[in-house]
Amino acid sequence: MVDSPQEMCEEFNKFFGSVFTKEKLGDNLEADLVYKGNDSGICDILITEVIVVKKLDRLRDDKASGADDLVPRFLKRMKHEIKTPLALLFRKILDEGVVPMDWKEANVIPIHKGGHRNTASNYRPISLTSQLCKVFEAIVRDEVVHFLEKNKLIKDSQHGLRKGNSCLTNLLLFLDKILHSVDEGYCVDVVFLDLAKTFDKVPHQRLLEKLN
Numbered sequence: 001m002v003d004s005p006q007e008m009c010e011e012f013n014k015f016f017g018s019v020f021t022k023e024k025l026g027d028n029l030e031a032d033l034v035y036k037g038n039d040s041g042i043c044d045i046l047i048t049e050v051i052v053v054k055k056l057d058r059l060r061d062d063k064a065s066g067a068d069d070l071v072p073r074f075l076k077r078m079k080h081e082i083k084t085p086l087a088l089l090f091r092k093i094l095d096e097g098v099v100p101m102d103w104k105e106a107n108v109i110p111i112h113k114g115g116h117r118n119t120a121s122n123y124r125p126i127s128l129t130s131q132l133c134k135v136f137e138a139i140v141r142d143e144v145v146h147f148l149e150k151n152k153l154i155k156d157s158q159h160g161l162r163k164g165n166s167c168l169t170n171l172l173l174f175l176d177k178i179l180h181s182v183d184e185g186y187c188v189d190v191v192f193l194d195l196a197k198t199f200d201k202v203p204h205q206r207l208l209e210k211l212n
Contacts, residue, residue, distance in 0.1 A: 070131055110123035
């Protein structure tokens with residue numbers, strides 16, 4: 001039992017740090033090449049002041065700031081004053097391939113999932129990172145997703161995190177298939193799987209190899 005804020009933070013930190021996947025850096029990782037195009041794929045990403053302003057406009061006012069204390073509402077109101085330096089900064093990050101250290105810092109907030117509130121394992125960590133980093137990520141993501149969609153590198157069975165798709169579209173297709181099978185007299189068995197702490201356990205080295 002702990003009761004001081006310092007001890008609580010240390011208990012959460014100990015648990016959250018224990019669930020990550022630790023890989024040996026010497027492992028020989030090689031992902032299958034799924035892109036069959038004639039070119040080299042995404043060679044560069046276009047970053048303009050217009051794109052930066054558009055992304056700043058889409059920031060939600062109710063979102064919290066990261067370790068840099070820059071809140072979305074302030075960034076949106078200052079969008080025309082900061083669009084030029086941000087566009088230059090984002091371009092420099094892409095050219096040099098180095099992310100600012102400030103963007104790697106986060107305020108980690110424990111969110112209760114269920115069960116006893118006095119057990120650290122019943123909380124999930126939410127990392128509040130820099131809003132400027134999120135703007136940059138959104139620009140890169142749009143380009144990557146456009147490339148994947150254009151070259152049909154994402155299967156139609158993938159519904160999560162895709163534009164125009166959701167849990168609802170997934171369930172509708174699933175239900176349609178089940179009803180169709182039952183109408184034709186087939187016996188249907190369904191197995192549901194859920195990956196525990198999925199994002200925490202993603203092996204970073206393998207993810208980087210897959211992205212490459």
